[in-house]
Amino acid sequence: xxxxxxxxxxxxxxxxxxxxxxxxxxxxxxxxxxxxxxxxxxxxxxxxxxxxxxxxxxxxxxxxxxxxxxxxxxxxxxx
Amino acid sequence: xxxxxxxxxxxxxxxxxxxxxxxxxxxxxxxxxxxxxxxxxxxxxxxxxxxxxxxxxxxxxxxxxxxxxxxxxxxxxxxxxxxxxxxxxxxxxxxxxxxxxxxxxxxxxxxxxxxxxxxxxxxxxxxxxxxxxxxxxxxxxxxxxxxxxxxxxxxxxxxxxxxxxxxxxxxxxxxxxxxxxxxxxxxxxxxxxxxxxxxxxxxxxxxxxxxxxxxxxxxxxxxxxxxxxxxxxxxxxxxxxxxxxxxxxxxxxxxxxxxxxxxxxxxxxxxxxxxxxxxxxxxxxxxxxxxxxxxxxxxxxxxxxxxxxxxxxxxxxxxxxxxxxxxxxxxxxxxxx
Numbered sequence: 001x002x003x004x005x006x007x008x009x010x011x012x013x014x015x016x017x018x019x020x021x022x023x024x025x026x027x028x029x030x031x032x033x034x035x036x037x038x039x040x041x042x043x044x045x046x047x048x049x050x051x052x053x054x055x056x057x058x059x060x061x062x063x064x065x066x067x068x069x070x071x072x073x074x075x076x077x078x079x
Numbered sequence: 080x081x082x083x084x085x086x087x088x089x090x091x092x093x094x095x096x097x098x099x100x101x102x103x104x105x106x107x108x109x110x111x112x113x114x115x116x117x118x119x120x121x122x123x124x125x126x127x128x129x130x131x132x133x134x135x136x137x138x139x140x141x142x143x144x145x146x147x148x149x150x151x152x153x154x155x156x157x158x159x160x161x162x163x164x165x166x167x168x169x170x171x172x173x174x175x176x177x178x179x180x181x182x183x184x185x186x187x188x189x190x191x192x193x194x195x196x197x198x199x200x201x202x203x204x205x206x207x208x209x210x211x212x213x214x215x216x217x218x219x220x221x222x223x224x225x226x227x228x229x230x231x232x233x234x235x236x237x238x239x240x241x242x243x244x245x246x247x248x249x250x251x252x253x254x255x256x257x258x259x260x261x262x263x264x265x266x267x268x269x270x271x272x273x274x275x276x277x278x279x280x281x282x283x284x285x286x287x288x289x290x291x292x293x294x295x296x297x298x299x300x301x302x303x304x305x306x307x308x309x310x311x312x313x314x315x316x317x318x319x320x321x322x323x324x325x326x327x328x329x330x331x332x333x334x335x336x337x338x339x340x341x342x343x344x345x346x347x348x349x350x351x352x353x354x355x356x357x358x359x360x361x362x363x364x365x366x367x368x369x370x371x372x373x374x375x376x377x378x379x380x381x382x383x384x385x386x387x388x389x390x391x392x393x394x395x396x397x398x399x400x401x402x403x404x405x406x407x408x409x410x411x412x413x414x415x416x
Contacts, residue, residue, distance in 0.1 A: 038233065038295075039116045039348075042312050046352045055317045058295065058309040 001052055001078055005071045012067065015047045016040060026068035048074050082204040082215075082257045083250035084416055087384040088142035089243040090134050091123040091371055096224075096235070105232045113236050118347010122239030122372035125222040131162040132170050134242025135220035136177050142216075142244035150179060155206050155215040156186040159195040159376050161405075162222050163188060166278070174218065185212075192272070193343045193404020195219055195376035196243075197412055200400075201260045203247040208255070217245040219376035226274050226304040228290075231297060233308050237346055239372030243380035258413040261325045263318065268407035271310045275301035311404070312349055318403050319353050326399060326411035334359065337413070338396035339386060343403055344368040344378035365391050375404075383416070392416055 003011070005026040013024055018035060030036055041061055048070075049055050054077045056070075064070050098110035098120055114120055125134065135158060143150055156178075158171040171186035180186075185206075189199050196219050203215040220242035227234045250256060277283050281301065288302030299305050319342065327333060340359050342350060347368050354364045367382040374381060379400055386392035395415060403409035 038308055041309050042348070045309065045313055045316065046356075049316050050352075050356055055313055057313040058307055061309060062294065 001075055005068050008071045008074075009067050011051065012044065012047055015043050024067060026066065026071060028067050029065055030067055030070075031065070044070060052078060054078060080208060081250055081255035082207040082247050084200075084257070084383070084414060085214075085246040085248040085250070086142060086146040086148065087243065087245045087380050087387070088138055088145050089241060089377060089381045089384055090137040090141055091239075091241050092125045092129060092134065094124040094126060095121045096124055096239075097121045098236075101232065101236055108232065116348055117236050117372075118350065118366070118368050119236065119239075119372045120369055122224070122237075123241060124224050125240040129222065130164065130225075131160045131220040131222045131242070132158070132164050132174055132177075134222060134240060135160070135218035135244070136174060136242075138220065138242035138244035139174075139178055139216065139218055142246060146246070148246060151181060152214050153180050153216045154184050155203075155212045156180060156184060157189055157199050157202060157215060157217045158186070159189040159191060159199040159217070159219045160221055161190055161192055161375075162220075162225070163190075180216075191408055192221070192375050192406070193345065193378075194402040194406065194408040194410050196245075196379040197260070197400055197402040197410035198262070198408075199376075200245075200247065200257060200412065200414075201262075201410070203245075204255075204257045204260075207247065207249045213249045215247040217247055219243045219245075219380060221375040221377065223304060223375055228298055228300050228303040228305070230290075231299070231303065231305065233297070234304065234306055237373045239374050241371060241374035241377040241381060243374075243377040243384070245380050256415045258415075259326075259329045261322060261329055261411045263322065263403075263407075263409040265407045268310070268314060271307045271314065271407065272304070272405040274304040277302065311345075314407060315345065315349055315353065315403060316356070318407075318409050319401055320357055322401050322403060322409050322411045323357060323399065326401065326413060330413050332397070332413065336397060337399045338363065339392050339398045340364050340401070341379055341382050341386065341398060342401045344382055345373050345404065387416060 098113040288300040
């Protein structure tokens with residue numbers, strides 16, 4: 001994909017309409033965020049599916065800690 | 080000779096669980112958040128002792144009364160449910176007697192969940208077009224709320240109880256009103272939605288359920304229905320668009336040929352994501368989940384009945400039905416009403 005990790009995260013932030021702009025970065029350990037819920041995981045899956053045509057599953061997400069991990073796993077599935 | 084959906088009626092139990100009720104129980108949640116995340120504001124709960132076959136019988140009585148149908152004309156009965164009365168006998172046999180249907184009819188259970196209505200419709204069509212039946216009574220029902228864990232807020236927010244009765248009849252019309260079917264099955268995903276205990280693999284007498292926390296941080300109990308929400312969402316994102324595509328191709332249709340799309344009403348948020356992904360305009364995508372939740376095998380007949388009632392589905396319209404879920408199991412077809 002042509003998006004950098006930063007671009008990936010800023011696009012994702014638009015999808016999370018309940019997050020203040022600038023609160024997430026590629027290094028964010030998303031599960032540690034107070035606002036994080038299972039709904040956000042669904043939004044991540046839906047966003048990646050719509051934007052990059054990659055479908056992540058629960059196991060893919062379980063193996064990630066940061067948003068950069070999610071970016072990398074998405075990128076690896078594209079290749 | 081051709082099978083046609085002649086009439087649909089449905090029954091929702093009186094008791095209701097609202098988002099306010101849920102937010103009182105799960106204080107980290109607000110009613111607005113629940114609505115935003117599920118597209119649901121209330122779900123119906125069966126009364127104590129009221130089970131799936133009771134909902135099915137209530138729906139059938141409504142069908143006979145609302146559409147002036149003589150029960151003596153029914154010559155085949157299908158009961159589609161996973162919450163059956165007993166391990167044996169077949170619940171459809173009990174329902175034949177309760178509804179006062181003739182003893183010279185056939186009656187079978189079909190054990191499927193979310194995909195069950197479309198599968199059962201294919202059997203009804205076959206019974207009419209291949210076996211020569213005239214009137215097939217297709218009942219779908221589930222009282223899944225009785226199987227939910229009281230602390231599993233995700234499933235509590237989604238599911239509700241209902242029964243639906245559909246009369247499939249030999250319309251003797253020039254062309255078939257129920258089209259071709261596409262099926263799919265993948266048992267490798269069985270664990271995504273499962274109620275483990277209470278049948279022969281894990282009888283209740285040997286393994287009483289104890290609460291535990293699964294790898295997704297959900298409170299679980301093997302006596303209860305449990306769902307891997309992320310897994311199911313991911314499965315639906317992959318399966319529903321492919322199912323719709325295959326169903327269209329089987330009929331040599333494009334998206335534009337379809338007047339209305341009705342999917343299994345699993346979750347309002349997910350339906351919206353799927354609709355956008357498939358670029359279906361909102362006016363051609365009917366949802367009916369807000370006031371009843373996900374009623375498993377009854378979501379499609381309930382939505383279809385409402386689409387007809389509200390004038391969203393009109394005579395001669397081509398309606399694509401797509402159902403997917405527990406099994407994993409999926410099926411699609413195109414009907415004309």
